[in-house]
Amino acid sequence: MTDQVAAAVATAFRAEWGQVVATLIRMTGDWDLAEECAQDAFAAALERWPRDGVPRRPGAWLTTTARNRALDRLRREAVGAEKLRRLAVLDAPDSEEGGDENGVGDDRLRLMFTCCHPALGLEAQVALTLRTLAGLTTAEIARAFLVTEQTMSRRLVRAKTKIRNAGIPYRVPPAHLLPERTTAVLGVLYLLFNEGYAASEGADLVRRNLCGEAIRLARVLAALMPGEPEIRGLLALMLLHDARRATRVDASGVLVTLEHQDRTRWDPGEIAEGTEILERALLEGRPGAYQVQAAIAACHASAAKAADTDWAQIVALYDRLALLVPSPVVHLNRAVAVGMAEGPPAGLALVDALAESGELDGYHLLPATRADLLRRMGRDGEAADAYRQALTLAANDSERRYLAGRLAEVT
Amino acid sequence: MRYVLMLCSDVSDETVAGQDPDMVGCGGWTEDMERRGILRGATGLRPSSDATTLRVRRDEVLLTDGPFAETKDQIGGFSVIDCADLDEAIELAAAHPWARVGQIEIRPVWQP
Structure with missing residues (x-):
């Protein structure tokens, strides 16, 4: 009882x-x-x-x-x-749901938009969201972001002081501000998710649970703003990634690439839910960056074997994504897909052009991608050089161990 | 001649940063200046931790939490506005032509 x-x-x-x-x-x-x-x-x-x-x-x-x-x-x-x-x-007798000028009147929504106000620093936005909306304690948030409790406590106090003293309004933004402010809220939720996703198995449970918290808050947001397909796009994207979280590193903590993950251990429930949410969102005909990324994730999730992956479709989706988010990282991912769809030389040509531009200097996945393409073309000496270069740039331990393993294969 | 007096402090000094102007005794000086017909206007500001810095580039409003810290930046002028909240202040500041070439720090005025 x-x-x-x-x-x-x-x-x-x-x-x-x-x-x-x-x-x-x-x-x-x-x-x-x-x-x-x-x-x-x-x-x-x-x-x-x-x-x-x-x-x-x-x-x-x-x-x-x-x-x-x-x-x-x-x-x-x-x-x-x-x-x-x-x-x-x-x-006063409960003055429930006064409603803001755009008619969205839920208090949690007001709180979400206020926590993610762009006049607050991103770290403060994340901390406030976890404290006030998800109910994590200051100590838990500190553990999740690997800072001392005192530092986190100061960050929260400062953010609340700024909200009060700078006059940040407690409301759902009016219609003309809503699209960009919604993007800001989605950015915070995705950052939360990625923090949890990058956490190793040995990391603190609170940190690993950030994925779950991000998904939970995205569900709330999607239910409160049903007219915004991008919110459901993000929810679908997170579900589809989360479905394969258990397989992304092996028992000893080394990164396992998509190609080699044990697909029987992907969560079929999350894949089914994510796919259905995405399909419904796409029906509205307003695909944004999250919906397109979710569609790419769905292409991977629906392939029973790595060899079944529809790479031509993925290339087409990256073309679309590159129009929405013209970032060199998107072009690098597109090059990987082209390397799979049309063969390594086509991918390598794109990667070399990107390297030439200098936009991704210092980004370890540029030489790592190049190395994989060269290895698949049998150019082991050049691949080894590129793996070594990637190793000097990679900071994450499970990625470093993966790269070291690949380097050993070609030397 | 007209002059602007800019009241500055070392923000790393906790005993000075964020001080209530009345506690320092600014009021007495202000009253004296008003009596002598010298003062044209004066106001205390909230600490820079409550500031928001704004720039407009390619029609996009870019916000940063905090002051426009670079020491090579210098204040070139100021406007005092009265509006509902920070969102409105951001919109008004974004419409200021200076936001397109320089940056504008939005700092709340001290109100007891």
């Missing part, structure tokens, strides 16, 4: 924390007070739910409890007009 209640509180925490904090920020305008009162509400749930039973609508119970807690605190401290004004807002 108690176990069941504890599980119910844990479930409610994951599902409702962001909503409770977001609503309390709207009501009080005070981020610290909102977090503290949300914490108090969950503590109260642990105490009262075993006795009174789990409420029918846990989220509403938690929000009401947190609001009453905020009222108590403000009444105790209330001096001055500002506090009285806040009290008046809190005391």
Whole structure:
């Protein structure tokens, strides 16, 4: 029984924390007070739910409890007009969903856009999102980003101070700002996901769980903004990548390339869900960079064997992506696909042209890609030189061990 | 002649950075200057950690968290605006022609 209640509180925490904090920020305008009162509400749930039973609508119970807690605190401290004004807002019969000018009125959405406001540094955006929306503690976020708790705490305090003092509005941006601000939110979620994806098996659990947190927040965002296919594109992309997370390094932590991953260990549930979400998003006929990247990931995920991969289709998708995101990294990935679709010499010509441009100087995947193409063409001496060059540039340990293994094959 | 006095401080000095202007006693000087008809306007600013720096390049608004720190940059002028929030301040600053050639630091004015 108690176990069941504890599980119910844990479930409610994951599902409702962001909503409770977001609503309390709207009501009080005070981020610290909102977090503290949300914490108090969950503590109260642990105490009262075993006795009174789990409420029918846990989220509403938690929000009401947190609001009453905020009222108590403000009444105790209330001096001055500002506090009285806040009290008046809190005391008013629930002024639910006032709605911003574009009609999107969910508090979590307001919180997401405020956390990812471009006037905040990217690190601060990520930290605020994890603290206020996902409910991670400061210590957990510090562990996830490999900094001390003190550093993370300062980062969070500074970000909240800036929101208050610089006048960053707590709202969903108006229509003319919405597209670029939505892009900023998606950028933060994708960064979160990639941090988790790059984490090694031995890394802290919180760090590895960043993928799950990013997917969870993307689901919330996709549900709140159903008219934006790019949000679903990102969700699909993350699901399709996450499906093969377990196979991307071997038992000893060495990188395993897509070609050699054990496809029977890819998560079929995530692949099916990601593919379906992507297909529906594409039906809207507004493909953006995330949808195209998800489509590339889907091409890989749908090939039962590496040899079955539809490389011509992938080249076509990279052509599309290069128009949307004219970055040299996209051109490098396109060169890899061309090397598979048309043979290594065609890929090598593109890689050499990129090297000539100097745009990717210092990027280890440029010589690594070149090395793989040369190896497949049987030009072992040149391949070895390129692998050595890649090794001097690569920082990630599992990638370095992969490159060292390849170098040994050609020398 | 008219002059602008720029009140600067070493931001790494915690005892000075972010000080409430009233605590330092700026008010007395201001009142004295007003009495003598010398002061044309004055305001304290929030610390540079609350600043946002803006540039417009190729019609794109680029924002950075913090001040325009480079020491070789110098202040060339200033405007005081009154608007609803930072989003509006960003839009107004982005429309300033200077945003296309230089950069504009948006710093909140100290309000008790």
